[in-house]
Amino acid sequence: METGMSFFWGCVRYGTGLLVLLAVAVFLRFPGSFPKITSASASKVVAEEPLPTPTDKPKAPASIRLLADRNGHFISMARINKLPVEVMVDTGASIVALSAETAAKAGLKADPNARAMRIGTANGAVTALPVRIPEVRIGELVVTNVDAVILPPGALQGHTLLGMSFLKKVRMEMQAGQLKLMQ
Numbered sequence: 001m002e003t004g005m006s007f008f009w010g011c012v013r014y015g016t017g018l019l020v021l022l023a024v025a026v027f028l029r030f031p032g033s034f035p036k037i038t039s040a041s042a043s044k045v046v047a048e049e050p051l052p053t054p055t056d057k058p059k060a061p062a063s064i065r066l067l068a069d070r071n072g073h074f075i076s077m078a079r080i081n082k083l084p085v086e087v088m089v090d091t092g093a094s095i096v097a098l099s100a101e102t103a104a105k106a107g108l109k110a111d112p113n114a115r116a117m118r119i120g121t122a123n124g125a126v127t128a129l130p131v132r133i134p135e136v137r138i139g140e141l142v143v144t145n146v147d148a149v150i151l152p153p154g155a156l157q158g159h160t161l162l163g164m165s166f167l168k169k170v171r172m173e174m175q176a177g178q179l180k181l182m183q
Helices: 002-013 017-029 039-048 100-105
Strands: 063-067 074-080 083-089 096-099 117-121 124-138 141-151 160-162 171-175 178-182
Touching (some): 083 100, 096 100, 096 124, 100 141, 117 141
Parallel strands (some): 083 160, 096 141
Antiparallel strands (some): 063 178, 074 083, 096 160, 117 124, 124 141, 171 178
16 A cells, blocks of 8 residues: 555646546546547548548649630630639730520529610620629639629620630730640
């Protein structure tokens, strides 16, 4: 008994024994109040949040490379509000322009209080309604809250124009018939 007490006081003197003994006493007194760790539950925790290893590299910024078609246009598939849409990159357009049909399919509606505006297109002046697109994806690039206009039915012939309201939110490099868009 005396050796056990001297061990106890020796631990207390060095500052660690009291906390260790208290923890052991609580565990022995209330064993059911502590979670049981099994190999299955331990592996589940490890599987949910793997620790990074020194060889993990940060992800490269998202980018896409587009090739010019025979007319020099850059055409690609994009997702506007998750709707697959063929787009033509148009650095001469100040804003993304969608046909009324494409906007309806993408679930985009102009604000009923928004003022219609006259805009110039390659096919002449048209009336357009402003809208904000929650998300535009092209390749790995994701741009949110993109200003756009909805043009009347038939005003665009086949393509949504991906104008500067989208392009100013990404970096662009053009070289030898290729356009690279990066975030």
